[in-house]
Amino acid sequence: MPGSSREVRLTRKSSDVGVATAFLAPAILMIVLVTIIPICMAIRTSFHATNYAEVGAFVGLDNFIAVFTGNGLKNILNSIRYVLLSLVVVIPLGVAIGSLLNRKIRGNTLLRTLIIIPWVLSQTVTALLWRWILNGNYGPIAYLVYGLTGRKVDFFSSAGSANVMLVFANAWNTVPVVIILTIAALQTIPGDVMEAGQMDGATRWQIYTRITLPLIRPTIITAVVMQSMEYFNMVTLIYTLTAGGPFDSTQTLSLAAYQNAFNYWHMDIASAYGVIIFLLNIVFSLVYVKLLNTNRE
Amino acid sequence: MKKSKLGRTPGLDALTYVVLIAAALVALFPVLWGLFTALKSPAEVNSFPPTLLPNEFTLENFSSVLFRSGFPRYLLNSVIVTAICIVVATIVASHAAYAVTNFRIRFRNQIMFLILMTSMIPPVVMLVPLYMLSVKIGLYDTHFLLILIYTAWRIPVLTWILRGFFEKLPKEIIEAGTLDGCSKPMIFYRLILPISKPGIVAAALLSAVYVWNDFLVSSTFTSKDSLRMLSVGLYNYISQYGIQWGNLMAAVMISIVPMVILFILLQRHFVEGMAAGAVKG
Numbered sequence: 001m002p003g004s005s006r007e008v009r010l011t012r013k014s015s016d017v018g019v020a021t022a023f024l025a026p027a028i029l030m031i032v033l034v035t036i037i038p039i040c041m042a043i044r045t046s047f048h049a050t051n052y053a054e055v056g057a058f059v060g061l062d063n064f065i066a067v068f069t070g071n072g073l074k075n076i077l078n079s080i081r082y083v084l085l086s087l088v089v090v091i092p093l094g095v096a097i098g099s100l101l102n103r104k105i106r107g108n109t110l111l112r113t114l115i116i117i118p119w120v121l122s123q124t125v126t127a128l129l130w131r132w133i134l135n136g137n138y139g140p141i142a143y144l145v146y147g148l149t150g151r152k153v154d155f156f157s158s159a160g161s162a163n164v165m166l167v168f169a170n171a172w173n174t175v176p177v178v179i180i181l182t183i184a185a186l187q188t189i190p191g192d193v194m195e196a197g198q199m200d201g202a203t204r205w206q207i208y209t210r211i212t213l214p215l216i217r218p219t220i221i222t223a224v225v226m227q228s229m230e231y232f233n234m235v236t237l238i239y240t241l242t243a244g245g246p247f248d249s250t251q252t253l254s255l256a257a258y259q260n261a262f263n264y265w266h267m268d269i270a271s272a273y274g275v276i277i278f279l280l281n282i283v284f285s286l287v288y289v290k291l292l293n294t295n296r297e
Numbered sequence: 298m299k300k301s302k303l304g305r306t307p308g309l310d311a312l313t314y315v316v317l318i319a320a321a322l323v324a325l326f327p328v329l330w331g332l333f334t335a336l337k338s339p340a341e342v343n344s345f346p347p348t349l350l351p352n353e354f355t356l357e358n359f360s361s362v363l364f365r366s367g368f369p370r371y372l373l374n375s376v377i378v379t380a381i382c383i384v385v386a387t388i389v390a391s392h393a394a395y396a397v398t399n400f401r402i403r404f405r406n407q408i409m410f411l412i413l414m415t416s417m418i419p420p421v422v423m424l425v426p427l428y429m430l431s432v433k434i435g436l437y438d439t440h441f442l443l444i445l446i447y448t449a450w451r452i453p454v455l456t457w458i459l460r461g462f463f464e465k466l467p468k469e470i471i472e473a474g475t476l477d478g479c480s481k482p483m484i485f486y487r488l489i490l491p492i493s494k495p496g497i498v499a500a501a502l503l504s505a506v507y508v509w510n511d512f513l514v515s516s517t518f519t520s521k522d523s524l525r526m527l528s529v530g531l532y533n534y535i536s537q538y539g540i541q542w543g544n545l546m547a548a549v550m551i552s553i554v555p556m557v558i559l560f561i562l563l564q565r566h567f568v569e570g571m572a573a574g575a576v577k578g
Binding site: 026031041054115129132139180204282289 | 306318330342345347389390400408411414423426432433453506509516532535546549557567
């Protein structure tokens with residue numbers, strides 16, 4: 001258990017209890033008001049009908065049935081596809097670029113700064129920049145395609161290319177996260193481990209694949225879980241890039257929750273979506289916490 | 298290529314440069330394309346084939362965004378909300394983090410678990426109930442509500458990160474403070490806070506980026522144009538009839554300048570904060 005050895009050394013005085021309470025209370029109060037109470041309300045609303053922002057009659061599981069007889073299963077498949085495709089692109093790229101940036105070469109600080117910049121840009125800005133680059137009439141990519149095929153293309157009119165572009169924009173925005181984590185992990189590896197490998201006559205590639213990668217494996221796994229949650233819960237990028245289209249082919253569970261609430265004003269259906277997302281997140285979070293604890297040991 | 302000196306690897310170095318420069322180009326191209334677009338005249342923006350660099354540089358797009366649109370208002374709103382939120386959240390979270398690391402309190406592990414779990418609840422789950430609640434109690438369409446939500450949502454993750462920093466501080470500091478007759482709050486304000494400044498800056502920066510960049514909260518809880526924040530203001534260019542890409546890209550460039558500058562100046566802090574939030578737990 002974290003910190004239990006410290007507990008023994010701390011004594012409890014009555015004045016301490018007062019101070020501790022005063023120090024903790026604002027945080028706990030805010031968390032309860034703006035997180036815990038809303039979650040309870042969402043769970044309650046998911047079993048009721050709603051009329052705009054008013055909670056109406058109890059309807060049992062009707063909202064959940066509506067989700068699964070409607071777009072629900074399609075949304076789940078879209079979420080899984082989005083998460084997996086994004087991970088397949090982001091994790092290897094992030095680890096590879098992070099590993100190269102960690103080499104002591106001239107100019108690596110400048111290169112690192114430039115490569116990480118997309119990370120501080122918002123999902124909205126990412127979507128807008130990519131919408132402009134991929135613009136079918138005036139964009140550079142459309143121009144390249146026109147040069148090759150003689151036809152203009154609209155990347156957001158077919159399900160296949162819309163999904164590819166979405167994953168690409170997401171990767172552009174989030175690869176830096178994995179790069180930063182990789183560099184941080186690599187810097188904790190003591191130099192003599194590598195030297196031992198060199199003494200044994202191992203090639204650089206052998207040292208990298210048999211010593212370095214296994215050593216940063218916990219970080220890579222952490223990154224996979226962290227980014228899975230991030231992509232699964234992502235709304236803004238998808239909403240501002242494709243708005244779920246064409247024909248709901250990029251509408252993930254999280255986007256469906258948002259659109260049901262604030263585009264179609266079905267708060268009841270949106271709450272059911274929210275509860276499903278919440279439950280899946282609990283599973284993800286428990287896995288993540290377990291990983292954190294294993295990494296710590 | 299193979300003519301390597303002792304320990305030198307020109308082949309690998311060359312490959313490293315090729316890959317990293319390619320990565321940097323991919324990372325920067327969309328931003329530069331947007332910047333060049335913002336510097337073009339409307340006719341050149343809507344021309345095919347597109348030009349990379351403007352034939353004729355013009356600041357027309359920037360001046361129309363800055364002087365003839367609602368954008369400065371959105372910019373100001375974002376500055377105000379972000380500033381208040383990070384100050385309040387950092388104050389509240391640093392106290393909480395100190396309490397869980399340095400006081401013997403009941404249910405400590407349960408409280409830590411609650412904080413960690415709530416830091417992972419996705420915003421989209423809470424938007425609907427918070428919307429219904431805010432309409433009911435009349436806080437909808439106020440900056441107060443935006444600040445309240447952003448602050449409350451940043452507190453768990455900030456507490457978690459700061460707790461990590463506080464735990465790593467040498468225990469001698471607290472012991473020395475106690476011997477000097479400092480009370481626990483005095484130790485916090487006079488000793489812990491000053492030496493934890495780098496960690497606190499790192500954690501606060503991450504929160505600043507979060508609030509500055511957020512779209513969901515400000516789009517869900519405000520409808521008045523005068524209350525809008527940056528992301529929503531940007532997105533509105535898209536939903537208008539006939540998108541003015543030159544104006545939009547100028548607005549995008551203005552909106553990213555503060556964070557890009559902060560990032561370049563304080564990169565180490567950013568990276569530290571992010572790594573602390575993710576790896577060290």
